[in-house]
Amino acid sequence: MRMLRPTLVVLALPPLLMICAFFVAPLAFLFVISFMTPSPEELFQYQVTIGNYLALAQDSFYWLILQRTLVTALIVLGTCLLLGYPVAVVVSRMTPRKRLVMLMVLLFPLMVSNVVRAYGWITILGREGLINVTLVDMSLIPYPLRMLNSAGAVGAGLLTILLPYMIISVANTLAGLDKSYQEAAQSLGAGPVRSFIHVTWPLSSPGVAAGLSLVFFLTLSAYVTITLLGGPRFKLLVSLVYDSVTTLQWPKAASLSFVLLAFALIVGALIQAGLRPQRVQGKG
Amino acid sequence: MTDDTSDVRFASASKRFGRTMAVRDLSLAIPRGAFFALLGPSGCGKTTTLRMIAGFETPTSGNIFIRGENVTRVAPYRRSFGMVFQNYALFPHMSVAENVAFGLKMRHISRSEREERVREALAIVQLNQMADRYPKQLSGGQQQRVALARAIVIKPAVLLLDEPLGALDKLLREEMQVELRSLQKSLGITTVFVTHDQEEALAMADQVAVMRAGEIEQIDAPGAIYERPATEFVASFLGASNFFDGEIQSVSGDRVRIDIGGSVIELPAVGVPRSGRVKLAIRPEKIKLAPAGQGRPGQTIAAVIREVVYKGPTTHVIMDRSGTAFSGLLQNDATRDWSPAPGMVVDCAWAESSLVPMKSA
Numbered sequence: 001m002r003m004l005r006p007t008l009v010v011l012a013l014p015p016l017l018m019i020c021a022f023f024v025a026p027l028a029f030l031f032v033i034s035f036m037t038p039s040p041e042e043l044f045q046y047q048v049t050i051g052n053y054l055a056l057a058q059d060s061f062y063w064l065i066l067q068r069t070l071v072t073a074l075i076v077l078g079t080c081l082l083l084g085y086p087v088a089v090v091v092s093r094m095t096p097r098k099r100l101v102m103l104m105v106l107l108f109p110l111m112v113s114n115v116v117r118a119y120g121w122i123t124i125l126g127r128e129g130l131i132n133v134t135l136v137d138m139s140l141i142p143y144p145l146r147m148l149n150s151a152g153a154v155g156a157g158l159l160t161i162l163l164p165y166m167i168i169s170v171a172n173t174l175a176g177l178d179k180s181y182q183e184a185a186q187s188l189g190a191g192p193v194r195s196f197i198h199v200t201w202p203l204s205s206p207g208v209a210a211g212l213s214l215v216f217f218l219t220l221s222a223y224v225t226i227t228l229l230g231g232p233r234f235k236l237l238v239s240l241v242y243d244s245v246t247t248l249q250w251p252k253a254a255s256l257s258f259v260l261l262a263f264a265l266i267v268g269a270l271i272q273a274g275l276r277p278q279r280v281q282g283k284g
Numbered sequence: 285m286t287d288d289t290s291d292v293r294f295a296s297a298s299k300r301f302g303r304t305m306a307v308r309d310l311s312l313a314i315p316r317g318a319f320f321a322l323l324g325p326s327g328c329g330k331t332t333t334l335r336m337i338a339g340f341e342t343p344t345s346g347n348i349f350i351r352g353e354n355v356t357r358v359a360p361y362r363r364s365f366g367m368v369f370q371n372y373a374l375f376p377h378m379s380v381a382e383n384v385a386f387g388l389k390m391r392h393i394s395r396s397e398r399e400e401r402v403r404e405a406l407a408i409v410q411l412n413q414m415a416d417r418y419p420k421q422l423s424g425g426q427q428q429r430v431a432l433a434r435a436i437v438i439k440p441a442v443l444l445l446d447e448p449l450g451a452l453d454k455l456l457r458e459e460m461q462v463e464l465r466s467l468q469k470s471l472g473i474t475t476v477f478v479t480h481d482q483e484e485a486l487a488m489a490d491q492v493a494v495m496r497a498g499e500i501e502q503i504d505a506p507g508a509i510y511e512r513p514a515t516e517f518v519a520s521f522l523g524a525s526n527f528f529d530g531e532i533q534s535v536s537g538d539r540v541r542i543d544i545g546g547s548v549i550e551l552p553a554v555g556v557p558r559s560g561r562v563k564l565a566i567r568p569e570k571i572k573l574a575p576a577g578q579g580r581p582g583q584t585i586a587a588v589i590r591e592v593v594y595k596g597p598t599t600h601v602i603m604d605r606s607g608t609a610f611s612g613l614l615q616n617d618a619t620r621d622w623s624p625a626p627g628m629v630v631d632c633a634w635a636e637s638s639l640v641p642m643k644s645a
Contacts, residue, residue, distance in 0.1 A: 178371060178373065180369045180370075180371060180373035181375065183338070183340055183360070183367070183369070183373070184369060184373040184374075184375070184434075185361075185375075185386070186339075186340075186359075187338060187360060187361075187365060187367040187387075187435070187444075188366075188386050188387035188434070188438065189361050189362075189387055189391050189438070190361055190386075190390045191361050194390060195361075198375075198386070199375060202375075203375075276377075279376065279377040280376045
């Protein structure tokens with residue numbers, strides 16, 4: 001391994017210390033709490049137990065939420081990739097100037113608060129919302145559909161937040177690809193489809209992996225969107241963490257947090273293992 | 285017109301990008317087995333010409349034929365060509381062997397034959413031991429060989445090289461020039477390569493086409509194009525040239541007398557107009573310099589040395605003749621018994637074949 005220059009170490013030190021003091025240490029403490037015994041009088045009792053995790057493992061409601069979280073996240077990931085990749089291809093072929101404008105346009109929705117956007121969806125999907133009112137007025141449906149508090153509502157809400165992340169990371173990778181790779185594939189007899197499968201797709205894997213990871217991590221923690229659009233009927237893992245904290249079940253909240261973290265790490269690792277972006281990255 | 289002996293043929297092909305004509309009404313036949321160089325400054329249309337053979341650019345008008353087949357509207361991946369890109373464009377996620385096998389795989393060639401042909405191709409470029417390496421583990425020269433192996437393994441009708449040696453250092457470049465040429469000869473594969481390096485074109489090609497502003501100025505064998513450049517552009521782009529403005533004085537039989545600013549010289553009347561003005565080019569190394577009074581009259585002009593530049597094996601002499609500067613070259617061998625110095629008057633002599641009349645533009 002190469003030694004870093006002292007100036008670089010000095011520059012990196014303050015943020016590293018910050019992260020240690022305000023992230024790593026609390027996380028370690030949280031880990032400890034997850035093994036503490038719940039207590040009716042205090043937040044928790046200093047007595048080591050694996051009961052919190054066992055309780056989760058035996059709770060069928062928890063397993064339902066876990067499964068639902070996974071399915072929702074996978075649907076969001078798949079939809080983001082399917083909708084985002086073609087847009088990224090178009091954006092990456094623009095002139096640098098147009099691309100910059102386009103990326104700003106894509107980022108624009110992110111400038112609106114998640115809360116505002118969730119309420120926006122409520123006015124569209126709600127019982128008295130735009131879609132229901134229109135359909136009822138046109139007598140296409142006899143009474144309003146229940147669209148809120150469902151997987152669809154949460155999915156739609158998450159997509160509008162997360163799609164830009166996917167598009168931007170893929171578009172940046174594609175824009176950085178030398179077009180001679182595709183030409184080389186064509187010169188060797190690969191048509192558009194096979195050229196995409198064998199060359200463009202693997203070469204874009206760093207952007208796809210980054211985009212998928214971002215989208216997945218943000219899906220896991222998108223509390224506002226999940227709560228406002230999922231309501232009490234459609235809870236995900238992050239909702240359970242919040243509910244446990246507000247009901248002062250700290251050890252349970254802590255153990256759920258680590259399940260969430262493990263979830264993120266496992267899927268993150270699977271994304272890396274599946275796409276192997278390191279194959280096309282770096283020199284030497 | 286059908287021409288069975290040409291592997292690549294352009295028939296009045298033009299390519300326009302917006303308002304610029306990159307290639308203008310190009311007609312050109314590249315014979316089977318030739319090593320053909322497209323030489324010219326950047327923006328002269330040489331790369332566009334190459335890319336039209338590949339199909340990466342479609343001509344705005346005119347047609348292109350590969351082995352007699354009109355491929356003008358045929359997609360690149362349905363044409364028979366191999367290409368070595370300037371940056372090699374090796375697929376970073378594939379090993380050397382996988383890179384070379386790619387074209388065979390796309391052509392649905394069986395695994396066993398594929399392995400056999402990859403081995404052969406890698407043997408040709410002497411990289412058999414590197415089959416399992418990845419491109420980023422190879423040196424620039426090795427990457428270039430892999431790119432070459434990948435292009436020839438599919439046995440294309442024509443091999444296209446886009447500034448193939450541009451990314452290599454000087455020593456390796458000269459080595460690869462020799463290697464590429466002998467490889468091309470032994471495979472007998474029709475090769476078109478683009479370069480802005482005149483030495484590279486002269487060293488490697490059988491035929492050199494000098495391009496300028498979308499048009500071919502001259503096509504000839506390296507020797508001919510250097511010794512008998514047709515235009516002022518070719519004469520100055522390929523090596524250094526001196527130019528003399530001449531006035532035709534008289535024509536008698538097959539000889540012509542030309543006045544070049546005070547001195548009258550005689551030339552064969554080939555490629556020279558009957559009357560009026562003509563521009564003559566001569567290479568610096570073709571001018572024989574001697575101290576004044578030793579030259580032969582009729583083919584000799586006097587000049588004053590302005591500057592002397594010592595360059596190791598040669599000495600460059602900048603001279604002045606009635607206000608026009610021109611340069612000569614002296615070999616620094618032991619047989620020369622005089623040394624040029626500024627202010628010295630010298631006689632300049634040359635063989636009459638060294639003085640090349642330029643086609644008027």
